[in-house]
Amino acid sequence: MIGKEYYAVVAGMGIVTYIPRLVPVYFMSGKKLPGWFIEWLDLIPAAVLSALLLPELFTTGVPRIFTLFSPETIAAVPTFLVAVKTKSLGVTVITGMGIYWFLDIIVK
Incomplete structure (x- = not known):
């Protein structure tokens, strides 16, 4: 109980x-909030996303070591370009997963 x-x-x-x-x-x-404060609040989602993604893309191991050409980083570049061009979450996720899967097969 x-x-x-x-x-x-x-x-x-x-x-x-x-x-x-x-x-x-x-x-x-x-x-009524000041305009500068609203603009500042609009930056918070991008800052949080960057804080979550960048360590995963550019560091590895414990302790964290900077790596520039990891499969994650290489897959992130074309995925970002697809996201900007298509503005479609589904296409972006499928592209990112496909590229990462392909790189994982090649590297191993």
Whole structure:
């Protein structure tokens, strides 16, 4: 049987997850944000994506070692070009997976 501590932990996690989302909405709703701030907020998705992708593309191993010509990096270049040209997520994913699969076969 699940104890009271379990329910307290789950409730605490819910509160800790919900409050950081509620506070900005509560205090900022109905307020006009400056244009520079909105432009800055628009950059956040690109910054997060870069922070997630670049270490995976250009480093390997533990500790992380810089590698320029890994299969991931080589596959990323044409995949990026296909993404820019087609603007289709499906075509981009299929292209990236196909190129990476092909490079994986050649390298091994």
